[in-house]
Amino acid sequence: MTAYGFVQIALYCVVVTLLVKPFGFYMTRVFNGERTFLSPLLRPVERTLYWLSGVKEDEEQNWKSYGVAMLTFSLMGFLTLYALQRLQAVLPFNPQHLDAVAPDLAFNTSVSFVTNTNWQSYVLRRQ
Numbered sequence: 001m002t003a004y005g006f007v008q009i010a011l012y013c014v015v016v017t018l019l020v021k022p023f024g025f026y027m028t029r030v031f032n033g034e035r036t037f038l039s040p041l042l043r044p045v046e047r048t049l050y051w052l053s054g055v056k057e058d059e060e061q062n063w064k065s066y067g068v069a070m071l072t073f074s075l076m077g078f079l080t081l082y083a084l085q086r087l088q089a090v091l092p093f094n095p096q097h098l099d100a101v102a103p104d105l106a107f108n109t110s111v112s113f114v115t116n117t118n119w120q121s122y123v124l125r126r127q
Helices: 003-031 040-052 065-086 103-114
Strands: none
Touching: 003 065
């Protein structure tokens, strides 16, 4: 490693060390439900997201509702990723004009991302 690399690592460590206390105090206030300097901006967004998802912020979540929420989130992530891959050819911002991913590969990759495994196959298939 070069001297420049060591300087970058040292600078990074110094910056992270200097940010520990301010971010720590901020996160403590957030987790305790106290008002922060970002509350006027982020609190309305948070309330809207809670309302849209049906969350009651003053109630604890039991294991059943957590399980349903986790499975729903995983299913929505799977469906979104699968759709993005299958519709790739017609979506905007496709400068290389890539074709849609094959159904089996799109399914495999989507399941891989949702289950946090490493089954991806990024081999270019020619038909």
